[in-house]
Amino acid sequence: MYMLKYTIKRILLMLMVFLVITTMYFVLIKLLPSAPATMFGKDMELIEARRELLGYNEPILKQYKYYWFGRTSYTFYELDENGEKVIKKDENNKTVYEQVPRTDKDGNIMYYVDSDGNKLNIKNEVTTDPLEYIILTKDKVDPETGRKVPVYVTKTVYDKSKIPAGREYVKENVGGIIRGYFGISEAMYIGTDVWDIFMSKIPFTMAVNLYSIFISIPVGLTLGVIAALKKNKLTDHIISTGVMVFVSVPSFIYAFLVLYLLYFKLGWVEATMDATQGAWSWRGFTTMIPAILSMSFGSIAGFARYTRAELSEVLTNEFMLLARTKGLTKAQATLRHAMRNAGVVIFPMIMGEFIGILSGSLIIEQMFGIPGVGKLYINSVQAQPAPDYNIFMLLGTFYTFIGLAAGIVSDISYGIIDPRIRMGAR
Amino acid sequence: MDNRQFDKYNSIPASKFAFASGVDTSHDQKLDTKPVGYFKDAMRRFSRNKASVVAAYIILFLVIFALVGPYLTSATYQNAQVTDTGLMRYKFLPPKLFNAGLGFWDGTQVKEMNQANYYRYLAIEQETGHKVIIGEPKIIVDNMGNTMYKIRLDQYTAVDNYTITVSLEQYQTIMDYQDEHGVQIILPTVNRSKFNTQDPYCASTDISIWYACDSFKGIPTFAKDDQGNEILDENGNKVFIPAYQTIGNDFYVSEQRLPNDPGRAVMERYAHIEDEQERMAAIESDPEWATRWRYATTTGNSLTGFSYVLRVSQYEYFQYLYDFEPRFVFGTNAQGYDIFSRLAKGARFSFIFAIAIAAINLTIGAIYGAIAGYYGGVADLVMERITDILGGIPTTVTTILFNLHLAKHVGVLGALIFAFILTGWIGMASSVRRQFYRFKNQEYVLAARTLGAKDWRIIWKHIFPNSLGTLVTGSVLVIPGVIMSETSLTYLGIINLDSPTMSSIGSMLSAGQEGGAMTHAPHVIFFPALFIALLMICFNLFGNGLRDAFNPSLRGTEE
Numbered sequence: 010m011y012m013l014k015y016t017i018k019r020i021l022l023m024l025m026v027f028l029v030i031t032t033m034y035f036v037l038i039k040l041l042p043s044a045p046a047t048m049f050g051k052d053m054e055l056i057e058a059r060r061e062l063l064g065y066n067e068p069i070l071k072q073y074k075y076y077w078f079g080r081t082s083y084t085f086y087e088l089d090e091n092g093e094k095v096i097k098k099d100e101n102n103k104t105v106y107e108q109v110p111r112t113d114k115d116g117n118i119m120y121y122v123d124s125d126g127n128k129l130n131i132k133n134e135v136t137t138d139p140l141e142y143i144i145l146t147k148d149k150v151d152p153e154t155g156r157k158v159p160v161y162v163t164k165t166v167y168d169k170s171k172i173p174a175g176r177e178y179v180k181e182n183v184g185g186i187i188r189g190y191f192g193i194s195e196a197m198y199i200g201t202d203v204w205d206i207f208m209s210k211i212p213f214t215m216a217v218n219l220y221s222i223f224i225s226i227p228v229g230l231t232l233g234v235i236a237a238l239k240k241n242k243l244t245d246h247i248i249s250t251g252v253m254v255f256v257s258v259p260s261f262i263y264a265f266l267v268l269y270l271l272y273f274k275l276g277w278v279e280a281t282m283d284a285t286q287g288a289w290s291w292r293g294f295t296t297m298i299p300a301i302l303s304m305s306f307g308s309i310a311g312f313a314r315y316t317r318a319e320l321s322e323v324l325t326n327e328f329m330l331l332a333r334t335k336g337l338t339k340a341q342a343t344l345r346h347a348m349r350n351a352g353v354v355i356f357p358m359i360m361g362e363f364i365g366i367l368s369g370s371l372i373i374e375q376m377f378g379i380p381g382v383g384k385l386y387i388n389s390v391q392a393q394p395a396p397d398y399n400i401f402m403l404l405g406t407f408y409t410f411i412g413l414a415a416g417i418v419s420d421i422s423y424g425i426i427d428p429r430i431r432m433g434a435r
Numbered sequence: 436m437d438n439r440q441f442d443k444y445n446s447i448p449a450s451k452f453a454f455a456s457g458v459d460t461s462h463d464q465k466l467d468t469k470p471v472g473y474f475k476d477a478m479r480r481f482s483r484n485k486a487s488v489v490a491a492y493i494i495l496f497l498v499i500f501a502l503v504g505p506y507l508t509s510a511t512y513q514n515a516q517v518t519d520t521g522l523m524r525y526k527f528l529p530p531k532l533f534n535a536g537l538g539f540w541d542g543t544q545v546k547e548m549n550q551a552n553y554y555r556y557l558a559i560e561q562e563t564g565h566k567v568i569i570g571e572p573k574i575i576v577d578n579m580g581n582t583m584y585k586i587r588l589d590q591y592t593a594v595d596n597y598t599i600t601v602s603l604e605q606y607q608t609i610m611d612y613q614d615e616h617g618v619q620i621i622l623p624t625v626n627r628s629k630f631n632t633q634d635p636y637c638a639s640t641d642i643s644i645w646y647a648c649d650s651f652k653g654i655p656t657f658a659k660d661d662q663g664n665e666i667l668d669e670n671g672n673k674v675f676i677p678a679y680q681t682i683g684n685d686f687y688v689s690e691q692r693l694p695n696d697p698g699r700a701v702m703e704r705y706a707h708i709e710d711e712q713e714r715m716a717a718i719e720s721d722p723e724w725a726t727r728w729r730y731a732t733t734t735g736n737s738l739t740g741f742s743y744v745l746r747v748s749q750y751e752y753f754q755y756l757y758d759f760e761p762r763f764v765f766g767t768n769a770q771g772y773d774i775f776s777r778l779a780k781g782a783r784f785s786f787i788f789a790i791a792i793a794a795i796n797l798t799i800g801a802i803y804g805a806i807a808g809y810y811g812g813v814a815d816l817v818m819e820r821i822t823d824i825l826g827g828i829p830t831t832v833t834t835i836l837f838n839l840h841l842a843k844h845v846g847v848l849g850a851l852i853f854a855f856i857l858t859g860w861i862g863m864a865s866s867v868r869r870q871f872y873r874f875k876n877q878e879y880v881l882a883a884r885t886l887g888a889k890d891w892r893i894i895w896k897h898i899f900p901n902s903l904g905t906l907v908t909g910s911v912l913v914i915p916g917v918i919m920s921e922t923s924l925t926y927l928g929i930i931n932l933d934s935p936t937m938s939s940i941g942s943m944l945s946a947g948q949e950g951g952a953m954t955h956a957p958h959v960i961f962f963p964a965l966f967i968a969l970l971m972i973c974f975n976l977f978g979n980g981l982r983d984a985f986n987p988s989l990r991g992t993e994e
Contacts, residue, residue, distance in 0.1 A: 026823045033828070037836045257975040258968045259919055261926065261944065265953075265964055273954050371831065371927055376948070387929060390835045409827050 012424050019420065023413045027406075034405045035076065039069045043395045076192070076402070079185025192399035196392040197385075203399045207382065207407075211367065212288035214374070214381035218366035220294065220301045225308035226359060232309065233316025238343065240321050248313065255310035261372045264303035268376070271299055281378030300377035304370060308362065315358055319351035326350075353427040357419035364415040367407075382407075473904065477984040487980025490973035497970055501786050504779020512757040513776055514936055522771035524597060524749060527956040528590050530766040530774075535569050535589040542591045542762070543569050551648075553584035554655050556593060558646050558675055562622060562693070563748045565592040591761050594749045595643045596622060600734065603686075606743045610689040612755050619691045620751040623679035623728035624744070642746060646675035680729040686743070687730040698727025766958040768946055777938040778963055782970075784932070785940060789917040792855045797910045799856070800863025805894050807864070808871025815868075826861045833857050834924055851930055855917060866909050870902030904985035911981055915974035922967055940967055 043065065065072065191203045198206055236248040255263075271278045283296040323329070324347050332342040371383040382404060389400035471479070482488055505513075515522050531542030548556075553572065560567035566589060573585040601609070613620050625645050648655040658666045658674040666674050677695065692699035701721045708714035718724055731743045753761050765774035807818040834854040841850040874880065875898060883897050918940075924930045925941025932939045940963050947953065947960025 022820075022823070026820070026827050029824050030827050033824075034832070037840065041839055253975065254972055257915075257971040259922070259971060261923075262964050262968050265944075265948075265960055269953060269957065372923060375927060387831070387835070387927060390839065391929075396839075405832055408829055408832070412829065413827055 012421075015424075016417075016421055019417050023417055027410060027413055030409050031402070031406045032073065034402060034409075035073050036069055038390075038396060038398055038401050038405075039072060041396055043398075075185070077186050079188060079190065191403045194397055194400055196395050196397040197388060197400065203403050206385070206400065207403055210380055210382045210385055213282075213284065213293075213379050214383065215366055216288040216293065217297055217300050217304065217373070217379055217381065220297065221304040221308060222362055222366060224301065225305045225312060226362075228305075229309040229312025230316050230355070232313040234320060234343070234348075236313065236317040237320035237324060240317075240324075245317075249317070252310045252313045252317075255306050256314060260303055260307050260370065261376060263306045264299070264373060264376050267299045267302050271302075282380075284378075284380045297377070297379065300373050300379055303377075304373055312355075312358070316351065316355055319354045320347055323347045323350045353423065356426050357422045360422045361415050361419045364411060364418055367411050477904065477981075481980050481984035484980040484983065486976050490976035490980070493969065493973045494977060497782065497966070497973070498786060501779050501782035505776050505783060507779075508763075508773045508776040509757050509759045512759070512773060515757070521597070524594055525753065525761065525767055525771040526769050527952070527959070528594075528761070528763055528767040528771075529956070530764060530958050530962075531591060531762050532764050535566065535591075538587070541589075542766075543587050543589050545585060545587050547575075547583050547585045550582055550584065551654055553586060554648075555641075555643060556586070556588060557672070558655070559593065559596065559643055561672070561675060562645055563592065563596070563750060564619070565589075565750050567592045592750050595641075596746060596749050597642055598744055598746050599752075600742045600744050602740075602742060606686070606731065606745065609745070609747075609755060610687070613689045613691045617691070618751045618754075619693060620747050620755055621687070621689070621691075621730050622746045622748055623677075623693065623696070623730055624685075624732050624746050625678055626680040645678060647678045677728075680732075681726050683729055683732070685729045685731040689730075693728065696728045697723050701727065765962045766956070768943070768959050769950065769952060769956075772935070772938075774943070774959065774962055778940070778943060778966060780936075781938045781940045781943060781963070782966060784937070785918045785921055788852075788921060789914040792852065792859060792917045793910045793913045795852075795856055796860040796863050796913065797906065800860035801867050801899070801906065803860065804864035804867025805871055805899065808868035809875055809890065809894050809898070811872075811875075822861045822864060825858050828858060830854065830858055830920055831924070831929065835929055838930060847930060847932060851921070851924075855920070859913070859917070863906070863909055863913070866905055867902060870905055871898055874898045874901050908978070908982045908985050912974075912978040915971055915978070918967075918974075919971065 043060075060066070189204070191207075193199075194201045194203050194206060232248050232252070236245045236252075239245045268280060272280045278299050279296045280299070281296070282300065283292055286292045320343075324343075329342060329347060332346045333339070337345070371387060373379070374381045374383040375387075385400060386404045386408070389397040389404065529542050529544055530540055532540045535541045535543050553568075556567050569587040569589055575583050575585060577583050609620055612618075622645070625642075646655045655675055658676050660666055668674050690702070692702065701718055701724045704721070705714050705717045708717055731745050733741045733743055735741045750761070763773050763775060765778060768774055768777070803818065803822075807815045834851065837850040837854040837857070838847065841853060845853070871894075880893055880897055883893050888897070921930075921939070922941040922944070925932060925939040926945050928942070928945065930939075931942065933942045943963040944960060944967070947957075947963065952959045
């Protein structure tokens with residue numbers, strides 16, 4: 010019961026902290042001046058229109074509201090001669106809305122024109138204001154790439170009587186984080202859903218971290234156990250010195266060494282990752298080896314150090330003597346009694362490491378050309394001509410969430426592993 | 436009991452009695468050692484930890500390097516602007532500590548090249564008079580049947596000679612310098628029309644080629660005697676045929692001329708004439724004087740003023756410009772800057788920055804933690820939430836945002852300091868808070884409070900000194916962390932502190948990877964990497980030793 014109450018309390022507190030931090034991020038990133046749309050050199054009208062719809066000219070907090078809850082949108086139907094809505098069904102028997110295409114397949118912006126070629130706004134009036142004549146649709150699927158292009162739709166509520174003959178609209182709310190929509194990229198991958206970008210990058214980050222963990226946990230634990238069992242012998246001294254060196258030296262130094270020895274001198278590996286065949290392909294794995302190695306050294310040393318410290322402390326306990334006295338061999342006693350107790354500290358560390366696989370190392374990704382999220386993160390803020398707000402927000406909230414969640418998971422796992430620890434108990 | 440037994444005592448004379456205190460001494464040994472205080476004990480236990488002591492000395496050495504290093508290279512060189520002086524010519528010079536010839540740390544590199552290139556370096560050696568090719572060349576024949584030369588080049592003297600355009604005063608200054616120091620900076624200009632223009636190699640604008648070559652592969656034509664045999668000089672080398680210009684006025688008044696210059700022979704012929712004007716007249720009347728080599732060409736016209744185009748020997752010209760003989764202990768980087776002094780500057784910056792940050796964070800953390808820990812309750816709850824929020828923000832993000840927002844107002848460095856302070860003090864605050872929770876209910880605090888001490892006095896006079904040990908260790912352990920973060924940020928290019936006079940370890944590391952520098956100039960990355968690795972290892976060892984020394988519960992467990 011304590012556990013449950015404690016967990017709930019921690020999660021609620023975490024959510025509060027999370028909310029405050031994301032709000033701070035939003036305000037800080039929005040305080041940066043956004044470049045005029047003309048600096049992007051393409052899709053300028055669309056960018057302007059989108060910014061208008063997202064309330065870029067409105068107070069930041071209002072923009073934040075849109076960011077969370079989205080905006081009202083209008084979808085139009087064609088009407089048949091009887092004034093009935095034309096409802097088309099696709100092969101899955103889902104309603105297909107007749108939508109105004111945002112762009113044609115060549116990427117040109119499309120809009121309604123009259124017989125003289127004048128651009129028309131939603132009321133079928135001639136206009137030159139791009140905000141009026143561009144009608145943005147929601148969740149348009151690009152037939153060529155299959156990519157979703159979700160966009161907000163027109164900004165004004167219209168009287169039903171003013172809707173042009175032959176068209177009718179449905180009002181609904183679209184976008185916002187609460188609907189799982191994080192916006193579209195505004196500088197780096199203009200027009201792409203940032204969630205899609207994120208999902209295409211995260212496998213690379215996960216792959217390199219996972220491989221590294223699968224190497225470092227067994228090796229690190231084994232070295233730690235050996236060092237603890239042979240404490241103050243030559244083996245221990247060698248392992249401890251190595252651990253000391255590898256824990257202290259920053260990971261990019263190993264990265265240099267790995268690159269220099271394995272790539273330049275021996276030519277066994279490739280310098281940068283070949284991402285063309287995906288994160289989980291064999292080719293991806295083999296070209297990722299230098300990155301995996303560079304990341305593993307530090308983790309191996311970290312695991313070995315903790316294991317050695319914990320295990321050597323546990324081994325001095327009297328229950329170990331009892332275990333030996335009752336006839337267990339040294340191996341049995343170590344495995345069944347010592348390792349279990351040492352696990353109280355080691356297991357949460359492993360848990361934390363597993364949560365950490367999502368966050369990725371900025372430096373390693375940059376060095377070995379891994380197209381993961383770490384690199385995306387920095388680039389999003391430094392993007393020219395304006396920061397990519399939506400990518401930054403998604404990754405910022407993501408990293409913060411991972412950081413906070415890792416703390417909770419490791420705290421709670423203490424309680425789960427060791428019944429003696431009752432977190433939150435008085 | 437019989438009274439007679441005591442009778443003998445009654446007859447003891449008074450003179451046999453003496454005061455006990457006067458003669459007797461205490462059997463307790465007086466303490467002749469001094470009492471050992473907390474810090475003294477910590478110091479003693481620290482000095483028993485050999486590894487930590489060694490680490491402390493290495494850190495001291497690195498600190499001295501950082502403080503002294505920036506002054507060890509000529510200031511004119513350090514402040515030179517890339518665009519002004521063509522420092523780029525001296526890029527990627529390998530580290531040189533010893534004189535060339537040792538084969539290790541001597542500024543030499545083994546290179547494989549074709550015959551034409553080999554002769555080109557040989558010609559540079561002969562023209563400038565500085566040894567370029569160290570040792571004997573190894574001649575190998577590759578798969579294609581080409582003869583290749585594997586030679587050890589002194590990279591410092593092997594830098595190509597180049598041309599500069601100067602005003603008359605500068606020209607005069609260089610000539611004065613030549614006469615004063617007895618060196619040949621200015622080399623004769625080359626007459627390209629003497630070359631076979633059919634040969635792409637010799638007709639090229641390569642300024643280091645001063646000799647005639649007519650072979651298709653750019654191999655020089657060597658001087659031959661009447662029988663058609665190649666002449667060898669006193670060292671047994673073949674003699675290049677110089678292709679210098681001889682005609683035209685070069686306004687060259689320096690005494691220095693190349694050894695084979697016909698002008699030099701003329702000057703030596705009349706050197707015995709004391710009077711300068713007479714001597715000049717005699718020299719100029721000599722018919723051979725007209726065949727002297729030409730040392731400058733002029734550009735411009737009488738309206739814009741004339742400029743002098745000089746061909747200079749880079750090794751001598753370097754010394755003329757920067758006033759020291761090139762010898763870069765850690766080599767030079769892609770811009771031609773001295774890595775040694777730049778690394779020292781970066782290190783100095785890192786140390787000062789880290790210590791300043793640690794001090795500021797210590798102060799903020801101590802005050803914050805003390806208040807949260809001492810008062811507890813609601814104050815603690817609120818303050819903890821604030822630290823939770825700040826602690827949840829990754830430092831990288833803080834730095835990026837601060838850099839974008841504040842750098843315009845307070846500079847990059849100011850933004851960096853703000854970013855490190857914003858979240859840096861949290862660790863310190865929570866450790867102080869823990870200490871306060873531990874001590875605030877102890878009896879001596881109760882006693883102080885009973886005697887009427889104010890909260891402020893209890894905090895600073897009674898509890899705080901007790902947690903000082905933890906704080907000292909904490910702040911020392913913070914320093915490598917700050918250096919590490921700063922290095923990562925500059926490495927990633929999020930923060931850029933680079934300028935001709937300033938650098939940071941992180942940007943030096945990233946520079947060592949750019950443009951394939953790792954293959955042909957690994958020294959660019961080696962020294963910064965070695966520095967940061969050594970520093971981190973030593974700080975960790977030192978910090979561990981300090982932590983153990985300041986931990987009272989470990990007292991007496993070492994032996």
